[in-house]
Amino acid sequence: MAIAGRYLYGLIRATEDRDFGPVGLPIVGAPTPVHTIRVGDIGAVVSNFPTKDRLLPLRRNLEPHNRVIRDIMNETTIIPMAFGQVARTEAEVVKALKGNLKTIDAELTRLDGKVEMTLRVLWDVPNIFEYLVAEDPVLALARDEMFGRSSRPTQAEMIDMGKMFEERLAFARKRDTRRLVQIFKPHAAEVKENDPKDEKMVAHLSFLVRRDQMQTFEETLFQAASSFPDAYVFDYNGPWAPFSFVEIDLRLDSAQA
Amino acid sequence: MGLLTLPFDGLMAIFREVADRAEAELYDDGAVRDELVQLYQQLEAGSLTDAEFDAREMKLVERLEEIERHNRAKAGH
Known part of the structure; x- marks a missing residue:
């Protein structure tokens, strides 16, 4: 048939x-x-x-x-x-x-003439909370006040602490993502920011790169990696077909749906 | 300085390619994704046969579908 x-x-x-x-x-x-x-x-x-x-x-x-x-x-x-x-x-x-x-x-x-490169930047640390605390005196103080006394922290305090941590995490991601985008913008035709899926993920970026700019793009990658602190790992992949930059939607009534 | 990892070769490259662009669509569940990465690594290292890989991959993907159905039901779609 x-x-x-x-x-x-x-x-x-x-x-x-x-x-x-x-x-x-x-x-x-x-x-x-x-x-x-x-x-x-x-x-x-x-x-x-x-x-x-x-x-x-x-x-x-x-x-x-x-x-x-x-x-x-x-x-x-x-x-x-x-x-x-x-x-x-x-x-x-x-x-x-x-x-x-x-x-x-x-x-x-x-x-x-363009390909996709992706970059994930990760915090390579055993405990992201401890890492942020070490970087942030205000957060450290709040943590010490909460756990440094004899009585156990209340649930409300724990929630506040959690919120503060989330805020710091979001701030660090935003700051680093902005910095990365600035670094790579001159070497990519387009940049796309994806949501970090993992707690320890700083940024997840996709780049549309012209083939004839690949060399400068990779050089920039090496320079960028060396300009960030030790705890940051740069995980890059590609070149691939530009999946993340396809805008067209053919609207096939997928038979699978 | 930050550490720069090199792109993967071989099987892992295929997996990373898929995972990279379609993470949200195909492997939204972090735990399942991690297990799949391990499966690919074992296959590449030769500690899994093709048949063993296929069987375990199928189980994982089915679990993934189960999770999706559950999430959809929860979201009220």
């Missing part, structure tokens, strides 16, 4: 149909051919995928998704799609392309 669903990897410029070989998401363990669905000179990079199958973020699915995008990115500019976009039919893809040709074209121009 023919498979109607189409798994979407990304959007490229293509003046003719393209065939990227059997590198797509597997169906019953077998990799599927990746090809384009074209409207004008815009091509959606797809492979067939049954819409009734559960699509889970497993390595066997994530790996081909990423590899396809990575391989194409080395050859041409691609608007990478987030994992998990499945159209019910080819016609649905064509409709999505037709309705967005201008936006897609503009986005391809905007992302042309």
Whole structure:
């Protein structure tokens, strides 16, 4: 039986149909051919995928998704799609392309020749509370007053202390993030601030970097790392397709939803 | 000075790539994410076979779905 669903990897410029070989998401363990669905000179990079199958973020699915995008990115500019976009039919893809040709074209121009780098800055300390206390005499005083006497702190005091700690944490993050953005702004086309997901995370930034600026970007990274205190760890990754900077939403009525 | 870590190679690179951009969508739960990182590291170090990895990964992802369902229900969606 023919498979109607189409798994979407990304959007490229293509003046003719393209065939990227059997590198797509597997169906019953077998990799599927990746090809384009074209409207004008815009091509959606797809492979067939049954819409009734559960699509889970497993390595066997994530790996081909990423590899396809990575391989194409080395050859041409691609608007990478987030994992998990499945159209019910080819016609649905064509409709999505037709309705967005201008936006897609503009986005391809905007992302042309650029890659994404990400930077996580972390406090590499055993206890973030103790670290902030050591850095902040006011916080230290409040802590000492609370725990330094014979009676146990009340719940209200504990809550106040917690609030104070949260404020200091937010302040430190904001201060350091601003400093990082200032440092990297001249070397990146765009900068995106992501919310730190971890208590010990200072900042989580994504950068859209022109390929021909990669060297200065990395030099800046080294300089920035050495200008921060010992407790800060700089964890950077990339270059990747500019996933964080994709603004277009094709609004496929995902068959998975 | 701050320490600069080098980008990952191999399998971990794939995982980091996915985790980096889709953290919020795919692996919102920190504990599950940490366990997945460990799984990838074990696979890369050769202390897990592909089949063992797949089985344990599936369990984690199912747990993740469970957490999401729970969160959605809690949020009243």
